Each structure stands twice: as C-alpha cells, then as structure tokens.
Amino acid sequence: MSVLVYAESPKGQIKKGALEAVSYASKVAKLMGVDCQALTLGTIEDAGVLGQYGANKVYNVTSDHLANFDSQVYSSVIAGAAEKLGASVVIVAHSATGKSILGRLAVKLKAGSVAGVNTLPDLTDGFTVGKNVFSGKAMAHFKISSAVKVLSLMGNAMAPEMQGEKVAVESLDLAVPAGKVTVKEVKTIEGTVPLPEAELVVSAGRGLKGPENWGIIEELATEMGATTACSRPVADTGWRPHHEHVGQTGVAIRPNLYIAICISGAIQHLAGVNSSKVIVVVNKDPEAPFFKAADYGVCGDLFDVIPRFTEAYKKFKAAN
Amino acid sequence: MKLLVCVSKTPDTTAKIAFTSDNTALDANGIQFIMNPYDEWYALVRALELKESAGGSVTVVNVGPAANDTVIRKAMAIGADDAIRVDAEPKSAYFVAQQIAAVAKGNDYDMIFLGKETINYNGSEVGAMLAELLDLPFISYGTKLTMEGNAAVIERDIEGGTEIVSVEAPFVVSAAKGMAEQRIPNMRGIMSAKRKPLKVVAAVDCEDPVRVVSYQLPDAKSAVKMVDPENMDELVRLLHEEAKII
Numbered sequence: 409m410s411v412l413v414y415a416e417s418p419k420g421q422i423k424k425g426a427l428e429a430v431s432y433a434s435k436v437a438k439l440m441g442v443d444c445q446a447l448t449l450g451t452i453e454d455a456g457v458l459g460q461y462g463a464n465k466v467y468n469v470t471s472d473h474l475a476n477f478d479s480q481v482y483s484s485v486i487a488g489a490a491e492k493l494g495a496s497v498v499i500v501a502h503s504a505t506g507k508s509i510l511g512r513l514a515v516k517l518k519a520g521s522v523a524g525v526n527t528l529p530d531l532t533d534g535f536t537v538g539k540n541v542f543s544g545k546a547m548a549h550f551k552i553s554s555a556v557k558v559l560s561l562m563g564n565a566m567a568p569e570m571q572g573e574k575v576a577v578e579s580l581d582l583a584v585p586a587g588k589v590t591v592k593e594v595k596t597i598e599g600t601v602p603l604p605e606a607e608l609v610v611s612a613g614r615g616l617k618g619p620e621n622w623g624i625i626e627e628l629a630t631e632m633g634a635t636t637a638c639s640r641p642v643a644d645t646g647w648r649p650h651h652e653h654v655g656q657t658g659v660a661i662r663p664n665l666y667i668a669i670c671i672s673g674a675i676q677h678l679a680g681v682n683s684s685k686v687i688v689v690v691n692k693d694p695e696a697p698f699f700k701a702a703d704y705g706v707c708g709d710l711f712d713v714i715p716r717f718t719e720a721y722k723k724f725k726a727a728n
Numbered sequence: 729m730k731l732l733v734c735v736s737k738t739p740d741t742t743a744k745i746a747f748t749s750d751n752t753a754l755d756a757n758g759i760q761f762i763m764n765p766y767d768e769w770y771a772l773v774r775a776l777e778l779k780e781s782a783g784g785s786v787t788v789v790n791v792g793p794a795a796n797d798t799v800i801r802k803a804m805a806i807g808a809d810d811a812i813r814v815d816a817e818p819k820s821a822y823f824v825a826q827q828i829a830a831v832a833k834g835n836d837y838d839m840i841f842l843g844k845e846t847i848n849y850n851g852s853e854v855g856a857m858l859a860e861l862l863d864l865p866f867i868s869y870g871t872k873l874t875m876e877g878n879a880a881v882i883e884r885d886i887e888g889g890t891e892i893v894s895v896e897a898p899f900v901v902s903a904a905k906g907m908a909e910q911r912i913p914n915m916r917g918i919m920s921a922k923r924k925p926l927k928v929v930a931a932v933d934c935e936d937p938v939r940v941v942s943y944q945l946p947d948a949k950s951a952v953k954m955v956d957p958e959n960m961d962e963l964v965r966l967l968h969e970e971a972k973i974i
Contacts, residue, residue, distance in 0.1 A: 423887075425887075477891070478865070479856060479859070479865070479866045479868075480859075480865055480866070483856075483860070503887055504868065504869060504884070504885060504886040504887055505886075507852040507853075507856070507868050507869070508856055508866060508867075508868040509856060510852075510853060510856060511821065511825065511853040511854065511855065511856025511857035511858075511859075511860060512856045512857070512859065512860040512866070514822060514853070514857060514860075515822075515825075515857050515860040515861055516860060518935065519937070520822065520937035520938040521821070521822070521853060521938065522851075522938065523821075523850075523851035523852055523853050524850060524851065524852075536941060538944075540850065541848060541849050541850060541943070542739065542745045542847070542848055542850075543741070543847050543850060545745040545945075545946075546745050546747070546943055546944065546945050546946070547943065547944045547945075547946065548849075548940045548942070548943050548944070549940065549941050549942045549943075549944070550938055550939065550940055550941070551938070551939050551940075551941045552937055552938050553937045553938075553939070554935075554937035587865075588865045588895060588896070588899075589865050589867065589893050589894070589895045590893060590894045590895070591891060591892070591893050592881070592892045592893060592894055593891070593892040594886070594889060594890070594891050594892075595889050595890045595891075595892070596888055596889035597888050597889055600888075601888075602887040602888025602889075603888075604887050605887060605888075608973075608974075632974070650905070650906065651885070651889075651890075653905075656741060656765070656847065657765070657766075657769075657904075657905040658905065659885075660850075664973045665967065665971075665973045665974065675741060675742045676741055679741065679847070685973065686967070686971045686973050688963070688967070689952070699952050700949075700952070701949065702952045703949075703950075703952065703953065703971065704952065704953050704954075704955055704963060704966060704967070704971075705952040705953070705954045705955065706954070706955050706957050706960075706963065707954065707957060708957025709957075712957065713957050713960065716957075716958075716960040717960040717963060717964070719960070720960035720961045720963065720964045721964055721974075723961070723964075724961075724964045724965075724968065724974075728968075
C-alpha cells in the first residue's frame with residue numbers, strides 16, 4: 409500500500425500545484441501509515457526536490473509520447489504506475505491537466521474519486537474527504553468505499569510545505585502508448601503568476617469607467633506582486649483579455665487575498681471568488697452587495713482610494 | 729455529424745442553498761432548477777451550430793427522474809432533435825458517466841459535448857470518465873472548436889494560457905465560455921419541442937463507490953470591517969497584523 413501523487417511538470421518545470429499535491433499526499437500517507445510516492449512524467453530537471461515536500465520516493469517515466477499532454481496517454485501511464493507500485497490512493501492537482509485525467513484514472517483503477525478536495529481524509533470510519541460544492545456556497549463530505557481511491561486537490565487549498573530531504577529519482581519502466589491528440593500550439597501569458605495559482609489578486613469592474621484607467625489597478629498589482637483580474641463586463645467589453653475574467657463563467661480562484669475594486673458583487677461573480685481567504689472590497693456605493701461577502705471594506709472613490717492604498721503599501725514594504 | 733450533448737439539472741445560480749435537518753441532502757424547497765449553464769450555453773449551442781453548418785443530428789442525454797423532462801424539453805426548444813433520459817437519480821459522477829456510456833455505446837456519435845463542470849458539484853469528472861469508458865480522446869475546457877477537414881481544432885484553457893489541439897472524431901469535449909453564445913428558445917422552438925421524441929431508458933447496473941455523507945454550510949462570515957477611505961495605512965496594517973496575509 410502507498411499513496412501515489414502525480415507531480416505536473418510542463419516544460420520540465422514542477423508546478424506550484426504539484427508541490428501542493430505532494431505535500432498533501434505526504435500528509436495523507438502519514439495518516440495511513442504508508443509511503444508517499446511521487447511520479448513525474450517526461451524530462452524534468454530536478455525531480456528529487458519533491459523529497460523536500462514529503463515524497464519518500466520519486467519516480468520518473470520518459471517517452472516521446474509524453475512530450476505533449478494527452479489525457480489518454482497520461483492517465484494510462486499514471487494508472488500503470490499505481491498498479492505497479494501498489495498505490496491505494498492516487499492524488500493529482502485539480503488543474504486543467506488533473507481535471508482531464510482524474511475521471512479516467514477512476515475508471516481505469518475501478519476507484520471512487522472526489523474532485524477538488526480541500527481537507528485531509530478522515531479515516532475514523534472508512535475514508536471520508538471534503539470539498540466545496542454549489543460553487544463555494546457549501547461543503548460536502550464524500551465517503552469512498554472502493555479499495556483504490558483517486559483525489560484531485562483544489563489549488564491554493566493547502567500551501568506546499570518543506571518537510572524533508574531531496575531523494576534520488578528512480579526511473580520506472582512502463583509502456584507509454586501513442587496519443588490521438590496533437591498539440592499544435594501553447595500560448596502562455598508571460599510575466600505574471602497564472603490566476604488559478606495566484607496568492608494575491610487585484611480585480612476591477614466596470615466602475616473603472618474605461619480601459620485607459622487600468623493603470624491605477626496595474627500599479628497596485630505590480631507593487632504587491634499580485635495578478636490582475638476583472639469582472640465579466642470588463643472582459644466582455646474588451647477592456648481586458650478574457651483570461652482575466654474571474655467569476656462563474658470565467659476563472660474560479662481562491663487566493664489568499666482578493667481585492668475587488670468597483671465590482672458590485674453579483675452572485676455569478678462571487679461564485680468564482682468566494683473561496684478567497686481574505687476579501688477586500690472598494691466601492692463608492694455603500695449598498696454594493698459585495699460588502700456583505702467582504703472581510704474589509706472601503707467605501708470611497710477608487711480614483712482617490714487606490715493610489716492612496718498603493719502609496720500606503722509602498723511605505724509598508726519599505727519599512728518591512 | 730451525429731452529436732450527443734450531455735445536460736445536467738442544477739439549482740439556479742442565485743439559489744440559496746440549504747440542507748435537510750440531518751444535513752444529508754439538499755433542501756429543494758423553494759429552489760428553482762435549471763439546465764447546467766455550461767451545458768446549455770456552450771456545449772449545446774456549439775453542437776447545434778455544427779449541425780447547422782454541416783448537417784446531422786443533435787441528441788441530448790440526461791440522467792435523472794421524470795421531473796428533469798422540463799430541462800430536456802428546454803434543450804429541444806433551443807434546437808436539439810431528440811433526447812434520451814436515463815430514469816435514475818444521478819447519484820455520483822461515476823454513476824452518471826456509466827449511464828451515459830451505456831447510452832452512447834454502439835451509437836457511433838462523432839462528438840460528445842458537455843459543460844466544463846456542473847454548478848452543483850463542480851467536479852468536472854463526468855467528461856473524462858465517459859471518454860475513458862468509451863475509449864475516446866477527451867479535451868477539457870474547450871473555448872473554441874472549429875472543423876478542419878475530419879479533424880476538430882480546439883482551443884482549451886490551461887493555467888496561464890491556452891493550448892490549441894487537433895483531434896479526429898470521435899471524441900469527448902467539455903465546453904467553457906467562448907465556445908458559443910447562449911440562445912434563448914423562441915415560441916416556435918418551444919412548441920416544436922413538445923413533439924420531439926424523448927426516449928426514457930432504464931439505468932444499467934454499475935459500480936458506484938462514492939457517497940455524500942454530510943453537507944455543511946460555511947460558518948457565518950463575521951461582519952465586514954469598514955476602513956476610513958482617507959486612511960489606507962490602516963488597511964495595510966489590518967492586512968498585515970490582523971489578516972496576516974501581507
């Protein structure tokens with residue numbers, strides 16, 4: 409018995425979500441009293457660092473067929489590794505990749521699965537694990553009764569923790585089938601932390617009046633090292649690119665800090681951000697519904713408040 | 729082109745969520761149910777557009793009790809040709825995927841569409857399970873789908889970017905914003921939907937190892953702390969000393 413965790417490493421770089429997943433998996437393994445094994449796929453520079461996040465063993469499979477992501481290929485290799493290594497729990501990150509393979513792994517391993525977990529399992533009566541449901545409006549606890557269990561860990565639900573030493577990477581000999589999906593192009597947005605991974609997010613809505621005023625938001629975000637986001641109307645009118653739209657139809661995020669500037673707080677917007685740990689709302693309308701969901705509120709004109717906040721933050725940074 | 733669209737029934741986005749007294753089930757009292765928005769706006773509409781440009785048929789499938797027929801009729805009012813309902817409570821993603829796989833098997837659908845996730849369980853699991861059960865490629869979070877000969881070129885959201893892939897039918901694709909625009913059913917659509925075939929089939933026996941044991945509402949949020957807009961040093965101090973996030 410063991411806990412196997414797949415650590416994503418696009419372009420050979422281990423993702424933050426992968427470190428979170430490995431830390432989480434090592435805690436699950438400790439609870440169960442078994443080893444935590446990490447699996448990496450494709451060529452990767454320093455997979456041994458996963459030992460520092462709690463993996464007892466690190467395995468790697470390389471093949472030309474792993475150069476691009478194909479859910480059929482990746483899930484086939486991960487399931488193969490799980491069977492070969494005798495894993496009873498398989499964990500992936502609840503990322504674009506994780507979401508594409510979790511269900512496949514469940515079917516291949518005849519395993520019960522829970523997607524987007526944000527608690528450690530409770531082992532007192534079987535295996536029960538919790539996750540947010542109804543777009544963050546509630547939580548549910550799921551009991552899995554199959555011998556093998558498959559979980560995906562919600563991003564930013566648990567911070568990665570350094571807790572061990574580097575370990576040697578062992579290569580695993582597994583058949584890797586050819587895929588049916590051809591990746592033609594990957595367009596990445598350079599320079600900022602991707603929204604689903606961001607810990608600090610500064611977001612603005614229509615009250616900004618026009619794209620020419622975005623500089624105020626950008627300045628605060630740059631100062632804080634935060635990623636910028638926006639409400640649906642701002643993306644739909646083309647002031648900002650669609651990938652910055654957070655909310656129900658856009659990206660769902662759960663940063664440590666979400667600063668919402670002149671966003672009224674419609675329920676569709678809240679559905680994408682209500683799992684943020686701390687919410688600051690800046691709005692000149694004291695009746696804005698978002699204040700009800702906020703931890704801190706500032707009722708004032710953003711054109712006064714935000715530059716003042718940026719200055720205050722600069723002062724704080726210089727002093728700390 | 730023979731297209732299958734999986735639609736789910738979910739509480740309305742604005743619904744106030746409450747549970748039965750023992751916290752083991754959703755309290756459906758006063759909740760309005762709708763077609764899962766991603767299934768309706770993006771998956772269904774893109775399938776209809778493909779049919780309109782290349783010919784073929786669009787079938788919708790739903791797993792649920794007779795009360796779900798309102799959602800199915802709406803899908804047909806928007807333009808689906810016919811529908812299949814698997815008459816069973818949709819107990820888990822695994823259960824639902826196995827039921828839809830049983831419906832799809834042997835029917836040679838060129839493409840199977842579904843929304844990126846449902847807004848009740850937010851699991852995003854059924855698509856990948858269905859693809860695995862049918863041994864088909866699966867593309868998740870598609871934001872654009874165009875045909876190039878026999879292959880579909882699909883743009884999909886990934887963390888911090890977009891991936892453009894090419895895949896030949898048959899395949900399963902989950903749809904996100906950008907794939908299509910919502911369509912409102914017109915009176916003619918609503919009238920004709922009443923006459924379109926809706927086949928009800930029995931559920932197949934299958935494995936189902938996951939159960940919700942309890943639900944829980946979040947702890948009541950403490951009241952918002954208002955900060956003087958003139959005093960942003962105070963906000964920075966609170967975020968640093970009290971919230972401890974900067």
